[in-house]
Amino acid sequence: MKNGRDCPGGKQPPGNHSFPPVSDETLAGSHEILSRRHRRDRLIRAVWFACAFFAVIIIFFILAFLLFDAYPVFFEIGIWDFLTGMVWNPTGSPPAYGIYPLIVDSLLVTILAMAISIPLGVGSAIYIAELAPSRVKAIVKPAVELLAGIPSVVFGFFGLIVLTDWIRVNFDVPTGETWLAGSILLGVMALPTIISVSEDAISSAPREVREGSFALGATHWQTISRVVTPAALSGITAAIILGIGRAVGETMAVLMVTGNAAVIPDPIWNVLSPVRTLTGTLGIEMGEVAIGSTHYHALFGIAVVLLGITLAINLFATVILARIKEKHMAVNACSPKKSGTGEKQWFARYMQKYKNILAGIVLGLVLLAVFGLMGLLAALLGYSAFRLIQGRISPKWTQRVAFSLIVFCILSVLFALGVILYDIIANGLPYLTWEFLTAPPSNLGRSGGIFPAIVGTMYLVAGAIAIALPIGIGAAIYLTEYTREGRATKIIRTGTDLLNGTPSIVFGLFGFAFLVIYLGFGVSLIAGQITLALMVLPTIIRTTEESLRTVPVSAREGSLALGATKWQTIRKVILPPSVPGIVTGTILSIGRAAGETAPILFTAVVFSTRFLPDSLFDPVMALPYHLYILATNVPGAKGQQYATALVLLGLVVAFYALAIWIRHRSAAACKW
């Protein structure tokens, strides 16, 4: 096929078949070599296509397989009754399978988490992008990125031991395992996503716009609030949606701190009520349910609903991000002209008009949540006072107030990070001995060490990367090098994005149903490796794609003009400079795979084994699972809990730090 030799943008001259006179006469001798190369190139292309195709097909396969296992419950209970039933009590008499409270609780937890993390996240992003001196920025930005590396089970552990107790004492409630605890944790966990993506959006606002604003005599704050932030609004929106996706799909942290009572808070804004989310239900019940029972199918029904919710959120995010790209192109294309389309102006005006009201509502909700009715009244009073003096107060003062709020945001974020790190390091360090790192556990992990868990985690991660890396790189090469932007790439990219947004517990369920049960692998190393590989695949594809894209078209054209084949060009010209980017992506994936609990919970781990695994079909111990079991199942092992958390945290954060460092270094070294 001629398409086979098309290059991005279609700028390449047609292949040699297209002008036979020249090639036949001058290259008669080398014709065979050429066609052999040609065949090889086509084969290679087919391999990369298979990789890319795999990434798309897998998300549909997961969905189909979950549906297949969930189908009986829809049949037995009825979809409508399943979704709207008010009681979840699978072992009651009679059993009840209504997930309405679980859906509501999931949404409530997410909404409050966002109410906490959106203001803090956007404020921090503004600080990093606009206010931070470069030396502070050099520290704060990586610190926030490290926050992304803290495994969710460590958050859950911290929440269970410290946060729930703090809430119980300070709010004087019978138990601290509440909606509020879940939301605070999720809010903190969503922060890095929101901060990083918003910061990118704010930083990428064109310089001229900013300078223009200053030139007109606007203060720094006026520039930020009226010019820069509106320009970055769609980027910030995308950040928020990604954060929501992360919060909805989170399992371990939520499961450990929300109390798991399947009730809708009464009254609905009672943040101190225990709740139970969709993910939490899967986390605690999946391991114990009798396979093939209605209860089992009902859990798969929950997974389908959860996957549906996250798919919807992610599709929404994809659409918005596409919009941004379009807008960027539009801005670039017609920047000398006056403005964009009328629709966008309308949108901007609309946002301008309702911005304050929206902000007020969000703030009101937060205060209402935290302090009840009195807080809402105080907020209303404060707001009207603000409106009253808004016109009279000098811009300088507004700026001062705004900046202190922003600094407050970033300080809160760093404070949260600091408290968590301090608690774990201070309590874990005394127990961190050489023996702890090198001995197997004994007495249910109360003594001995965690050596098999460390090794098990390494095996899991190594296997996952060995599976995901070739497929991921192949898919990325196909996407960037062999295709023109079109419907096919759009579908592949959407598939990858959806896979990226799939909650880790859903991967776990899929791994359990398909690998452990259906293929008969049993709870085994290989099942865990494959499950983790699926989870990190999108990260590898995306980071590889990005680094391939940074290689300029001129380099490709130069290579092709010298007579190199497509594959030679990729191998010798395009891949080498992309290596740092690929390594960064790989290391991030290693960190993520090492820290995740939910995907291996039902697929790969055992509570204790004295020996290291002999084959891929043996189960292993793993650090995150060991911490989860120690924290929830073994009383009287507090020192070991903290030490395990510390080791896990250290391992994952070290990987993230390495990735950040490599990226930093290659960004400095490699300028085209």
Place this chain on the structure above:
Amino acid sequence: MAASIHNYWMFGLAAALIIAVLAAGCTQQPGDGQETTLKVTGSTTVLPVAQAAADAFGTDHASADIQVTGGGSSVGVQSIGEGTADIGMSSRDLKAEEKTKYPDLVVTTIANDGIGVIVHPENTVSGLTIAQVKEIYAGNTTNWKEVGGPDQVIVVVGRDSASGTREFFFETVMKKQNFTPTQLEKNSNGAVKQTVTQTPGAIGYVGLGYIDSEVRAVPIIVNGEPVMPSIENVVSKTYPISRPLIMITQGTPAGLAKEYLDFILSPAGQKIVADEGFVPITS
């Protein structure tokens, strides 16, 4: 460009390293040759006994690799029925439908267990009748002062819906009346205890093995007499909430499974049972 080529090699090296680690993982020779594996899975209540017995058993049988996993009683029955484990652990008897589905399962009772009702150590409630416990778990009694305790809201802590302990509690104490929907649900004995330890108003139920100084076991009042959940009272059948703990095999136990079960039933094994706070069957 030299730098890029260098990177390229580094990358290859890293990939080779990863593959090497993986290969080492898969091909690690079955070494000592005789190493044999026994997979034990199921009830988290039985787990401490199984684990401690496995540790002790292992000191005499250096090549025996006994892998103990939790999961719950249903998982135990399921795993042994489907052949994904060698021994299943359960804290309840086999259900009728399980017996019909897997007719070859053989049950070995390894210990008895009492289920203790526990509260925070500072809770002053003197004792509860079964009926009072039931009312609390049904959500009809909501303050400790209604049952002779301090003026404090009761936080009901229970087990998740797939737990054998919960099922037993549901049948013996609740007489199949539904639990209050506001009960906090935990997926293990240890997690219930953890929450009760941290929560002054909490009430929970755990196996005898999990009762220690961090929580207070409430005496159950039988015929006006308070009865503590203790080994003696379970043996003498005066404590009302008790049940057998079982291990399940596919057919009559044989090979390593038989050796392991024999060890648990031996005096040394039954001592472990008692050490872990359960009731030996041979006393």
